[in-house]
Amino acid sequence: MIVSVNINGVDRSADVEPRLLLSDFIRHHVELTGTHVGCEHGVCGACTVLVDGRAVRSCLMFAVQADSCEVTTVEGLAGEGGEADLHPLQEAFREKHGLQCGFCTPGMLMTLVPFLEENPSPTEREVREAISGNLCRCTGYENIVRAVMHRVEQGLTGEARAHG
Amino acid sequence: MTTSSRKVKSNQHLIGYPQRKIDGVEKATGRAVYTDDLQLPGMLHGKILRSPHPHARIVGIDTSRAEALPGVHAVVTGRDMPTPYGIIPWTQDEYPLALDRVRYVGDGVAAVAAVDEDTANRALDLIHVEYEELPAWLDPWKALAAKGSYEEGHYIHSPKKDGWNGNVTKKVRLEFGEVDGLMDSSDVVVEGEYFFEGTTHAAIEPHCAIGSWEPDGVGHAGGTGGAGARDPEGDVALDPAGAPRGGKLTVWSSTQVPHYLHRELSRVLGVDPARVRVLQPLVGGGFGGKSEPFDLEFCVGALAMKSGRPVKILYTREEVFYAHRGRHPFHMEYRTGCTADGKLTSVDAKILLDGGAYASFGLVTTYYSGQLLCAPYEMPAYRFDSTRVYTNKPACGPKRGHGSVQPRFAFEVQMDKLAEKVGMDPIDFRRANFIGSDTRTVNELRITSNGFLECLDAVEAASGWREKFRRMPFGRGIGVAGSTYISGTNYPIYPNEMPQSAVQMQVDRSGRVAVFSGASEIGQGCDSLVAYIAAEELGVPLEYVRVMRGDTDFTPVDLGAYSSRVTFMLGNAAIDAARKLREKVQEAVAEAWEVKPGEVLLAGGRAHWAQDTQRQMHIREAFNLAEARFGTLGATGWYNTPKDVHGEYRGGTIGASPAYSFTAHVAEVEVDPETGVVTVEKIWVAHDCGRALNPVLVEGQMEGSAYMGCAEAIMEAHVFKDADHGREGLHGGPSLLAYKIPTSLDTPALESLIVESIDPEGPYGAKEAGEGPLHPSIPAVANAIYDAVGVRMDRLPFTPPRVWRSIEAARGAGVLGKPGFAMEAGG
Ligand code: FES
Ligand code: FES
Numbered sequence: 001m002i003v004s005v006n007i008n009g010v011d012r013s014a015d016v017e018p019r020l021l022l023s024d025f026i027r028h029h030v031e032l033t034g035t036h037v038g039c040e041h042g043v044c045g046a047c048t049v050l051v052d053g054r055a056v057r058s059c060l061m062f063a064v065q066a067d068s069c070e071v072t073t074v075e076g077l078a079g080e081g082g083e084a085d086l087h088p089l090q091e092a093f094r095e096k097h098g099l100q101c102g103f104c105t106p107g108m109l110m111t112l113v114p115f116l117e118e119n120p121s122p123t124e125r126e127v128r129e130a131i132s133g134n135l136c137r138c139t140g141y142e143n144i145v146r147a148v149m150h151r152v153e154q155g156l157t158g159e160a161r162a163h164g
Numbered sequence: 165m166t167t168s169s170r171k172v173k174s175n176q177h178l179i180g181y182p183q184r185k186i187d188g189v190e191k192a193t194g195r196a197v198y199t200d201d202l203q204l205p206g207m208l209h210g211k212i213l214r215s216p217h218p219h220a221r222i223v224g225i226d227t228s229r230a231e232a233l234p235g236v237h238a239v240v241t242g243r244d245m246p247t248p249y250g251i252i253p254w255t256q257d258e259y260p261l262a263l264d265r266v267r268y269v270g271d272g273v274a275a276v277a278a279v280d281e282d283t284a285n286r287a288l289d290l291i292h293v294e295y296e297e298l299p300a301w302l303d304p305w306k307a308l309a310a311k312g313s314y315e316e317g318h319y320i321h322s323p324k325k326d327g328w329n330g331n332v333t334k335k336v337r338l339e340f341g342e343v344d345g346l347m348d349s350s351d352v353v354v355e356g357e358y359f360f361e362g363t364t365h366a367a368i369e370p371h372c373a374i375g376s377w378e379p380d381g382v383g384h385a386g387g388t389g390g391a392g393a394r395d396p397e398g399d400v401a402l403d404p405a406g407a408p409r410g411g412k413l414t415v416w417s418s419t420q421v422p423h424y425l426h427r428e429l430s431r432v433l434g435v436d437p438a439r440v441r442v443l444q445p446l447v448g449g450g451f452g453g454k455s456e457p458f459d460l461e462f463c464v465g466a467l468a469m470k471s472g473r474p475v476k477i478l479y480t481r482e483e484v485f486y487a488h489r490g491r492h493p494f495h496m497e498y499r500t501g502c503t504a505d506g507k508l509t510s511v512d513a514k515i516l517l518d519g520g521a522y523a524s525f526g527l528v529t530t531y532y533s534g535q536l537l538c539a540p541y542e543m544p545a546y547r548f549d550s551t552r553v554y555t556n557k558p559a560c561g562p563k564r565g566h567g568s569v570q571p572r573f574a575f576e577v578q579m580d581k582l583a584e585k586v587g588m589d590p591i592d593f594r595r596a597n598f599i600g601s602d603t604r605t606v607n608e609l610r611i612t613s614n615g616f617l618e619c620l621d622a623v624e625a626a627s628g629w630r631e632k633f634r635r636m637p638f639g640r641g642i643g644v645a646g647s648t649y650i651s652g653t654n655y656p657i658y659p660n661e662m663p664q665s666a667v668q669m670q671v672d673r674s675g676r677v678a679v680f681s682g683a684s685e686i687g688q689g690c691d692s693l694v695a696y697i698a699a700e701e702l703g704v705p706l707e708y709v710r711v712m713r714g715d716t717d718f719t720p721v722d723l724g725a726y727s728s729r730v731t732f733m734l735g736n737a738a739i740d741a742a743r744k745l746r747e748k749v750q751e752a753v754a755e756a757w758e759v760k761p762g763e764v765l766l767a768g769g770r771a772h773w774a775q776d777t778q779r780q781m782h783i784r785e786a787f788n789l790a791e792a793r794f795g796t797l798g799a800t801g802w803y804n805t806p807k808d809v810h811g812e813y814r815g816g817t818i819g820a821s822p823a824y825s826f827t828a829h830v831a832e833v834e835v836d837p838e839t840g841v842v843t844v845e846k847i848w849v850a851h852d853c854g855r856a857l858n859p860v861l862v863e864g865q866m867e868g869s870a871y872m873g874c875a876e877a878i879m880e881a882h883v884f885k886d887a888d889h890g891r892e893g894l895h896g897g898p899s900l901l902a903y904k905i906p907t908s909l910d911t912p913a914l915e916s917l918i919v920e921s922i923d924p925e926g927p928y929g930a931k932e933a934g935e936g937p938l939h940p941s942i943p944a945v946a947n948a949i950y951d952a953v954g955v956r957m958d959r960l961p962f963t964p965p966r967v968w969r970s971i972e973a974a975r976g977a978g979v980l981g982k983p984g985f986a987m988e989a990g991g
Contacts, residue, residue, distance in 0.1 A: 012183070028203075032198075032805075032831050033194070033197070033200075033201035034194015038448075038481070039481050041899060041901065042481065042482075044368055045682075058988045073192035073194065075193065077193070078193050083189055083365050086189070086192065088956070090192040090193060091594070093188070094185070094189055094192050094861075097185065097863075097864050099191050099687075100864055101367070101450075102187070102191030102192075103198065103367075109192070130907065131908045135368060135905060136908075137365075137366055137367055137451070137905065138687050139864060140911055141866035141908040142914050143863075143864055143867065145991070146874045150445070161802075
């Protein structure tokens with residue numbers, strides 16, 4: 001089956017098996033390896049990407065289901081300008097040590113981006129709820145929540161520029 | 165060489181201050197490369213066929229149909245790798261693939277490499293294995309009591325001597341002081357029985373390895389291990405008889421121990437170690453779960469050698485659960501005595517460790533189950549009697565806080581019980597037994613810096629302990645616990661006198677510093693650490709430091725990320741290398757300025773004259789002067805542990821560390837007496853890390869540890885089915901759905917309180933922070949539950965049914981309620 005998606009602003013199409021997972025399509029066919037697979041069955045959230053602006057678990061979706069959709073992966077968050085052009089949330093995760101091994105980080109970011117667009121000034125509790133489907137084994141979540149609240153306090157969550 | 169007393173000369177204000185991690189951007193942008201992110205040209209996919217039986221003899225394996233399947237390039241079985249291996253040289257009892265017997269559901273028996281995953285899976289279905297089932301030993305007590313023969317399956321392993329029980333991995337009984345006499349004369353003795361359920365690491369990245377075989381020699385170390393010039397010695401038979409000659413094996417792996425993997429790959433696959441290269445991409449979490457060689461690493465090597473193509477194996481999440489090597493289930497009995505005024509007198513422990521199918525680190529675990537308990541409290545007499553048995557379950561091994569988390573749980577609950585009996589506040593009780601600094605424990609371990617009292621002060625003040633303990637309403641409680649942990653081990657896993665950690669550093673004409681580090685970055689930040697040290701010592705901005713890492717072809721040996729050794733050992737090695745270079749730069753600049761070398765400061769990207777800081781030059785110029793004066797500038801630095809610091813008895817080297825960290829936790833909980841649900845509201849963690857080289861990284865370790873400990877207290881259980889509950893030996897739920905780990909909503913608020921005791925031998929005074937802070941979480945929660953509802957929880961985890969049953973039992977006995985406030989009289 002032919003699947004055509006726009007990933008991070010670039011049109012990609014491929015002839016794939018109907019049962020190919022979106023996560024495998026992204027990692028192996030498009031070769032964007034920032035999207036990680038931790039559990040293969042929708043529990044850890046590491047594989048979260050945006051499909052038409054909504055956060056989805058790419059391991060729970062077939063590639064063909066994303067046909068003619070816009071997909072944003074973690075690679076699509078930052079602008080072209082390198083380090084100076086990080087998404088404010090990426091900057092916050094780096095600044096406030098919201099990551100250790102970094103394996104959960106792409107999924108965390110892709111869950112938080114649409115959440116903060118909808119709710120630019122959440123409480124800490126709301127942030128914890130928002131990421132409660134993303135498992136992190138390293139941080140105890142403390143620095144992740146801190147990173148987000150840091151941005152919230154700076155009022156910098158609204159300028160999210162996903163969907164590159 | 166390492167000298168003692170690393171005084172901080174903070175010209176740079178890097179060390180001791182919050183810094184960004186050097187890999188933060190790549191990790192936040194998805195550019196970070198983990199093993200499974202690598203694709204090599206022509207790469208095949210490997211899969212391992214696993215045993216459905218917990219214990220069986222392999223009668224025969226027929227792989228012919230799999231080999232004939234189009235798309236299959238190689239099949240291997242145990243016969244292709246008949247050399248036993250194991251991380252501990254004295255207990256090598258496993259094979260990359262089972263030879264003639266499988267010992268747990270999930271034991272590997274054959275492996276295939278095929279053009280894609282589907283073909284590889286189909287090939288597994290075509291392999292026929294004939295098994296003869298043997299009795300399964302799932303219960304450690306039954307395994308311990310077994311009698312009979314290895315051949316008939318009464319024993320999981322062949323006994324080392326005739327008449328011995330082949331189900332016993334290790335037995336350790338050590339006694340220090342007059343245990344029985346002092347116990348008998350104690351004013352108060354508390355006895356308790358405890359059970360610590362097994363738990364597993366559950367790093368979010370599954371294990372992955374890629375093997376590649378190049379037939380044409382060592383070549384040059386290109387980016388992906390590409391073949392280069394033919395080794396002139398390529399045809400000389402350096403390798404053991406029968407092994408492929410002259411080629412080169414490269415393995416990429418998500419390992420915590422590239423050096424040990426390097427050794428074992430060479431030995432088991434019969435390739436000269438000079439022809440083996442191990443690369444370690446970034447690792448997505450380890451926690452001890454990737455700290456020994458695993459079947460997939462040998463299989464990718466063997467399959468690559470056989471097929472001539474690169475082979476990747478990525479564990480499924482289910483395989484990760486079966487690979488395990490996690491926390492051992494411990495059955496523990498403790499007797500603890502003290503005087504009427506609260507001084508410990510004697511401690512007596514009997515422990516049974518449920519080890520699973522193989523030894524893994526079990527010899528060390530068995531020692532650690534007793535050896536690491538002798539601080540932070542003074543113990544006049546101590547005995548432990550620990551036995552590790554094999555069972556037909558996945559092998560247990562080291563998980564964060566290896567071997568000492570379980571006894572610490574039991575012992576700190578014992579401490580709470582004693583404090584109550586003598587009418588003392590449990591924090592005061594711990595203070596009263598403080599062992600002090602610059603001393604020896606009863607088992608002769610050398611303690612240097614010790615900030616445990618400050619840890620107790622910090623959690624007491626921050627938690628509002630005095631207003632809360634025994635004073636909150638029924639259902640709310642607060643508990644305390646303390647602990648200690650090693651900063652690496654004085655003796656490496658295989659006996660040798662070589663350095664435990666080393667780095668190579670070079671400065672170039674651009675002002676850049678290149679650091680070649682063999683240390684294992686698993687998220688804890690050791691790549692950043694060497695960069696901070698290089699920048700601090702050589703005065704360059706952090707951006708001028710490049711860390712080259714994770715490749716045994718061009719980094720010196722560091723033994724790996726385990727036993728909390730990295731900061732202490734790598735840090736000292738990095739300081740050693742950097743200072744050798746700094747001295748040369750200072751000398752060259754001093755000559756040019758005609759001043760004393762000691763007056764030349766390197767900071768902020770410049771060399772300054774201490775007498776007049778207006779006199780300065782760019783660091784690049786300073787490096788160029790030094791290069792002109794001394795030739796090309798490079799230095800190696802290394803650290804080795806003191807080898808004369810241990811106990812003078814058999815086993816006295818195990819547990820010996822150059823420095824010990826100390827921790828105190830206070831946990832506050834809410835217990836719902838109607839449902840048994842325990843909610844941990846907050847944990848205050850005070851940790852003596854010696855010196856926080858980057859306080860934010862230290863806090864991250866403290867919080868991650870407390871989270872993981874709290875998870876073991878309230879929810880995690882790595883359990884297996886028995887014959888009455890499904891198929892014997894099957895994992896209870898090998899998925900992240902069934903094996904519950906805490907989400908952001910289950911995790912309590914965590915407050916980190918850093919205590920700095922400035923260790924005399926640590927780098928700038930630092931000690932470990934990665935494992936110690938896990939220990940007290942569990943007993944602190946147990947003690948808090950007691951404060952809340954007056955019920956002692958001696959079995960882990962404290963799940964709602966278990967807590968509810970205990971509460972109901974207390975209710976039935978008419979003793980449910982807040983414990984009395986007995987300590988007002990005594991404390
Ligand atoms: S890999 Fe998709 S949720 Fe875990
Ligand atoms: S940073 Fe390692 S899993 Fe989250």
